[in-house]
Amino acid sequence: MFRFNYHLPGTSPATLLRREDAGDDPPIITVLSYDQSRCKETQIAQTEELLPLLDDAMIHWINVQGLGDIEVLTEIGELFHIHPLALEDVLNFVQRPKIEPYDDLLFIVSSMLYFDSPEELASEQLSIFLGKNFVLTFQEERGEDFFERIRNRIRSGRGFIRKMKSDYLAYAILDAVIDNTFPILETIGDGLEELENALMDKPDRQNLKRLYDAKRLLLQVRREIWPHREIFGSLMRDDSGLVQHETQVFLRDCYDHTTQLIDMIESYRDLSAGLMDVYMSSVGMRTNEIMRVLTLVSTLFIPLTFLAGVYGMNFDPAASPWNMPELNLRFGYPLFWFACLIISASMLLFFRRKKWI
């Protein structure tokens, strides 16, 4: 459920540790620069190409995908005066989402959740550095991300984004992360609603597995989303001068969405706890029903079987007049059936009075 990527205990802090599963592909670095009137996109191969692009009058979004090449990271870190501890956190992805102020930067760790398979959530760490006129983002994976719509908004100049500063860009990125969690919760919630009926009717092992998976997914989403509230809260009362007053109202909106997500997660957790109770009760109830049938049939026939057994005994009537004289009675056999009827009827009466049938 959790990925572990800790350095060896006792090693120096801020040691950059190459992640094992990072692959050898070089990172993809794209720079998207814009102001109210212009917008320029560049993909660069060497970090040296970066510096000439960083025109002070524009907002720059430097997006780094893939963390396999530590040297490149170190160069970027130096270029933007990033504290080594923060750079270490970019690589060390067991990070809990958080926000940390540095001298003229805000460092935000967020995480992008998506379904890897129907019962497995993958989370990819997203590290955001917000500076005066740039946003620097690091993603673990190369390739598609959640942010194509934001790029289109920048390219087209629609909406607020081109009119605002770098803080609004950071907000837009975080907002996309939060918004991406709604469909995930919807999927989990739909699954729980299906389970509601299924568990009542058919409390089998597969449904138990699905319920447990839903609980685990909720736990995971909760772990990732909960700290975001703190992040937005912290951004709203920011005193670093990086967050403009006009962005506050957007951040508050995002804060509300996070609160709403947390609220829904807690409700779903409550619901799934209730479903577990329903499951257990259903199993108990079914066992009870099965037992009732067994008991009914058994207790009805066991005395009769005994009686039939008795008259199947071979005590010799010839040897003694005491030995099974019933066998020679004129109405012996009909009397046997009559006895069976009486016994069954009284049993059934007993069951009815116990309300078992």
Added chain:
Amino acid sequence: MFRFNYHLPGTSPATLLRREDAGDDPPIITVLSYDQSRCKETQIAQTEELLPLLDDAMIHWINVQGLGDIEVLTEIGELFHIHPLALEDVLNFVQRPKIEPYDDLLFIVSSMLYFDSPEELASEQLSIFLGKNFVLTFQEERGEDFFERIRNRIRSGRGFIRKMKSDYLAYAILDAVIDNTFPILETIGDGLEELENALMDKPDRQNLKRLYDAKRLLLQVRREIWPHREIFGSLMRDDSGLVQHETQVFLRDCYDHTTQLIDMIESYRDLSAGLMDVYMSSVGMRTNEIMRVLTLVSTLFIPLTFLAGVYGMNFDPAASPWNMPELNLRFGYPLFWFACLIISASMLLFFRRKKWI
């Protein structure tokens, strides 16, 4: 359990998204204007008709029912200087109840709960904008609402309402929402009380379903009511100048009612958790009772059946004197019955000592 109406992740904030299930009917817009001496009601078809009605000396309640026509919403939004994010929240109805201050407005999201079917609560979002001399409300559904009694109070001039400002009107609307929750809780509570006896006596699947439904309803009511306490708290310590001092005591009353509702919800939740325990115990207990009967009958007759089986064997007494000499005894058969009696009696004694009968 929750409705989802989120926009695509990454789209620009404040994008107005037409809800899918909104229908094509145009919204019904009614304006109720009043001061201490006058009261006027108008239903308008076009937003342009609205402006001339908004006389500064009167209090105006503009009520919009039905959110299918985004254009109309946008026009109203512009007319009252509503922030696009707030307008978005009017349409995006997964909103958690909340209060948000804007420059010269208070934006309140509340929700109206009613029973859709005996086990399903529907919730309709109610968006309230409180301005200096107006209250603007948006309801999702066209048609009847909770507020006819308030309109009558305004029309008749009874009570405080005509003497007070727009803040009192907003209070009256929210108070009606809160008061509407009492009968809902009463229904749920009655259901739980019925279950108390039912679960003890007859812990069947249907009662389990009813208990689970009650738990889910409580969860839902709680989700909607809990944030209202924050809303009233925030209104009471309002510093926007929109809430008059005389309204404070009414808001405190409403705050108290909300606290009381929350208190009752928590008590009912506690109670329903206790009922689930009772249910499980009852099922276990009934299984136990059924088992006891089965065990009793089985263990009584199984040894006897074996004995009867023994004397039904066909070992040939003629072949050897060792072969079943009992069959030729003078009192063989009576002795068999005597043995049966002894065995049964000792079994019953054992059961009695175990306190199973």
Added chain:
Amino acid sequence: MFRFNYHLPGTSPATLLRREDAGDDPPIITVLSYDQSRCKETQIAQTEELLPLLDDAMIHWINVQGLGDIEVLTEIGELFHIHPLALEDVLNFVQRPKIEPYDDLLFIVSSMLYFDSPEELASEQLSIFLGKNFVLTFQEERGEDFFERIRNRIRSGRGFIRKMKSDYLAYAILDAVIDNTFPILETIGDGLEELENALMDKPDRQNLKRLYDAKRLLLQVRREIWPHREIFGSLMRDDSGLVQHETQVFLRDCYDHTTQLIDMIESYRDLSAGLMDVYMSSVGMRTNEIMRVLTLVSTLFIPLTFLAGVYGMNFDPAASPWNMPELNLRFGYPLFWFACLIISASMLLFFRRKKWI
């Protein structure tokens, strides 16, 4: 469990609503006036008689029992300048205990708990208005109350009460309410202690009912007592000038008692949760024991019964030498018994090794 007496949603606040079960009897109004040297008791029939009695130099305790006559209540309300919302709360008895400051009054809602039947707690709302030189109390029921001992203390002039102001009288009334909760908790606690042993030995339906009732009673007491802590806390830091410095130490004492009650309630709740676990475990354990006996007897005799069945078969030895030659063996029958012995012994050995016997 809760009584509901809400007005119709949307009606004007502060509407006085006659309670349905209030009866038609007029309220009993008694006035007890005292200062350090004098003490005078009057029962009045009309509210007009009240005013002449209210001598400023004395402390007055006006006690109203029975809330059936709304007109009388309104007159009293006007006489003492009671806010209509507070007066509404007097009638609307689903009130949670609370304290509310009004201009020159403190309004306290408390509740008197007593056993209606051994498993049902009744609660009667007690509304207290504390003014400069009077205490005005409203009780739902006519007749006996908890406060006769306080009246005797006033009449006799023993203790502090005649030397102190109206705040001490209000304290004395609330103290009596709190003190009355101790015997209730003692009764519940005694019931739980009895259950401790009963549940271990005999986990039947009746004990389950008693345990559930105890849990429900605790929930109810808790709901009523918990808010009292807030009431005493609020009285202790009172800034209305109504609470004298000398009364503080008594209020602190009462606050401590409330804390102690809450502490005991929580402990009992913890205990009863533990008892529910014990109950469930006991049921499971007993089912297990019953199963063990069933399994033992069944598995012992079922193979033997089969064996006896085999030798009861009628394969014709005459038709073939392969057909049941055992039946003609010299020691066939003894060998059968020997086989039975061997089978039983090995079964018993197996059970012993499984530690089932």
Added chain:
Amino acid sequence: MFRFNYHLPGTSPATLLRREDAGDDPPIITVLSYDQSRCKETQIAQTEELLPLLDDAMIHWINVQGLGDIEVLTEIGELFHIHPLALEDVLNFVQRPKIEPYDDLLFIVSSMLYFDSPEELASEQLSIFLGKNFVLTFQEERGEDFFERIRNRIRSGRGFIRKMKSDYLAYAILDAVIDNTFPILETIGDGLEELENALMDKPDRQNLKRLYDAKRLLLQVRREIWPHREIFGSLMRDDSGLVQHETQVFLRDCYDHTTQLIDMIESYRDLSAGLMDVYMSSVGMRTNEIMRVLTLVSTLFIPLTFLAGVYGMNFDPAASPWNMPELNLRFGYPLFWFACLIISASMLLFFRRKKWI
């Protein structure tokens, strides 16, 4: 579990109520006076003897054991200017541990826990009055107490105690109370650790009882210890001038110990909740195992028994060639056994595939 000693509701506060079980023996009053150079012990019979002993230059520890004589208590109370409410609390032993400042006194209620029997904790209330140069303690029981070692330290002059003021003496007494709780917790913890293995192997009624007792004991210790943290916290930030600066570090130490105790209690409570789960699971598991054996044996032999029953039927082969021709087959009997083998084998195969054997 709790002792109740409340006065009748409505009686005057500060009424001294003789406890029922107090016995008629007069209290034992001992005075231990010391300063850095001197140390004097006196046992007195009359309260009048007390006053001459109270030399201002020394620290006095007046210890009263046994609370049967209310008159003596009243005299002592007057001598030390004790508030009547505090004196009432000395007698009214359902007190929760607490600290209360009075004019020139600190009143502390603590409680001494000891094992009355292996599953029953007794608690004795210890009331401490800390004045400028005296500590006055009241114990419920005459005879041995926890404090002999403190007396020895005073007598011998070892350690800090003779060099410090009365506040250090009060600290030393409370420290002894806290330290006495460690062995109690150790005993409970040892019991839980024994249960860990026992519950896995043998989830019987006796172990359930032991587990429940452990939970109840933890609840009791928790109730008594928890408020001590508040006591030490309050002493550390004392502003009465009674607590010297040098004692602070000792109080902090004691505060730490209390925190540690609470921490351990909570851990043990967590552990015992886990053990209850283990217990229930173990019972369920054992029932499951027993059922498996029953099912195995029953389903193996029941079909065979039926088959044997079939060939024990007496349909007359002579009457019709259709009547049981198998009985006259040459290999009828061996075929029967072969059929039995086949049936058993396929059953066993089925069980093996279900992983039941």
Added chain:
Amino acid sequence: MFRFNYHLPGTSPATLLRREDAGDDPPIITVLSYDQSRCKETQIAQTEELLPLLDDAMIHWINVQGLGDIEVLTEIGELFHIHPLALEDVLNFVQRPKIEPYDDLLFIVSSMLYFDSPEELASEQLSIFLGKNFVLTFQEERGEDFFERIRNRIRSGRGFIRKMKSDYLAYAILDAVIDNTFPILETIGDGLEELENALMDKPDRQNLKRLYDAKRLLLQVRREIWPHREIFGSLMRDDSGLVQHETQVFLRDCYDHTTQLIDMIESYRDLSAGLMDVYMSSVGMRTNEIMRVLTLVSTLFIPLTFLAGVYGMNFDPAASPWNMPELNLRFGYPLFWFACLIISASMLLFFRRKKWI
């Protein structure tokens, strides 16, 4: 689970108590002195050798391993002006991790966790005294510790450590302690993940034991880690002047790691609670399945066995025409089999409708 090493209640505080299991070996004392340019390591045998080494211009790390010799501890304590209560806490190892400011020292109690056996965590107390230019550490055990990598960093002069003050050294030590907890949690987490599948498929006693062990380990780690957050928080807002501004950012990093650990522990605890539910449900489900087979086979064959028993009875057809005329029917035997078929088929139909097969 907890080690107890309390002194006898009532003994003087700050009494140094030799631990029972400490062994007689003398402590190993090593001194590592360094500044930016130099680094010197010494192992000393006598405490007297210590003083000359403590050059004011360097940072000194005095590491004491093994606490068997109280005299040595006392000498060291006097040398560094350590408060006797702090020195007592070094020996009294049930200490909860904590931080305590003394005059010119910070006293930190931490604990090193490691696996003693796969299901048992050992914890060794680490006491740290941070002074102006020294760090004094006490470890319980002689021999290897967690800190060799720190020593190597000092020796090699790599990283920040040689450039910083003693506070950084203390941070590095605590950081190593925290980092050592990650692999422990990883082990526990891996165990839980394995259990997820195992419990679904095979809910046996061994897996229950493993689950319980995991819960207990989490409880233990939590107890040790939780207070560290307070330690780092306290260090970050330190006002003793011992913690440099540059170290703050490292402490914040460590604080984050601790938060992350706590977060993971809580998630794992949640998960293991869910697994316990799964376990119980699985057991119930398996019992249910077994019961179903038993009931199926029993109810199928018991009526048939009865029928076979009937026609095995020996009522004498010769004695009366009423006695078992079926036995002489031409198609009696085939009819018997037909009846069996009908009965079985209707039973199976019933089971199918109940969805049991």
